[in-house]
Amino acid sequence: MQKQSLLLILIFFFSACAGHTRQNPLSENQFALQSEAIVDAIANTPYSALIRITSLNRIDIPCTEKFDDYSEQKIICHADVIETYRGEIQKNISYVMYVEKGEEPNFPETAFIITLCKSNEGFYWPGVGAIFSADIRLRTLAKEISKQAENKQMIFEDCE
């Protein structure tokens, strides 16, 4: 009985872990596009990881000028880190996305690879082209590319 319970717990645990990264394989065309871009994105940002979003907070940014029709929002994204490719290893992470007011972030429902920039205030999203599929081939590529990354790199093109 005890053995059966243990087995059930193990099955549950492994299927929950798999759920973090379950992903339909990318088509060859999609893989070609994303693999080329991820190499560039990892080289040009200080942090990259496989993450899963856990919660979001929105904060309005007040206009600095008296313009009536222009405002931005800050979305603070909290996520579990499943695999770290570049940067400090941590179990979870928070980062900021700056968007125009009312715009939704629309993250993938499952885990995804992200590249992030860092400022004195913490991590922030560098813009379009920083989110990639969790396809196993891309994850393998991300690991390989990150090994070649320069630890002392100071300038990150995507963060300029």
Place this chain on the structure above:
Amino acid sequence: MKNLTLTGSVGIKGINKPNDIRAVQASLNQLLNLIPPTQKLAVDGKLSLRPENSGTIAAIKRFQQKFAGMVRPDGRIDVNGKTHRKINERLRKPGAHLTTRPSSFLPWMVTANREIGQAEVAGKKANPKILEYFKASGFWGADDSGASNAWCASFVAWVMKQSGYKPVAKAYRAKQWTVFGQKINAPVYGAIGIKSRKGGGHVAFVVGRSSDGKHLFMLGGNQEDRVQVKRYPLNVWHTFVFPRGYDTSTMTLPVYTKPAFNAGRED
């Protein structure tokens, strides 16, 4: 605009009186946008020692090819000849100059205007046209909605590609467009404007200004989830670029008088 008056022929094997050459140079400068990639001509009354190598002759030939129906242009304007008459027709024609009817001379603006109304499809489906924009920029997004798939830069990439311009590297990122073509100091009709914010930014085509000069009207993609003209404060735009081969010093920025999102009609 002032008519071209000549006392003798100008060009290859022409009489080439300095005052007549000056008049031709000044007139062609008024029509530069009809004969790209002609650059502004020096109004000095001179042709080079070998006139066939002169910029003025090249401009005459371009005009003849395009507007006088000459398959083999002779590079000469005879008094009251066909080229002379066609130049005057163009000078008299309202809207011949870019500042009064700009969109007809900038092919990418014609394309961009045709796309007005293309909009995101809510949910997981996507507008196939927006996926075409993605393809032009090399972006892999399969959904057209949300900040992660912001498609303003992909729209610019698609529009410019339709007019034969190669998009910049990583053209799906708005900020990348700062390295396209030539940088210009002030916005003109048809320029590509780039605004930055921490993480991302926005890119769109300049179509006009407000009468007080404090706002720009920008035609772009992903402006409230669609291709449309939207009003923005001038000071949020930090870089303007324009395709190479155009002399933007002769171009201006008209007051925008058509309807736009978040703006009433401007007078």
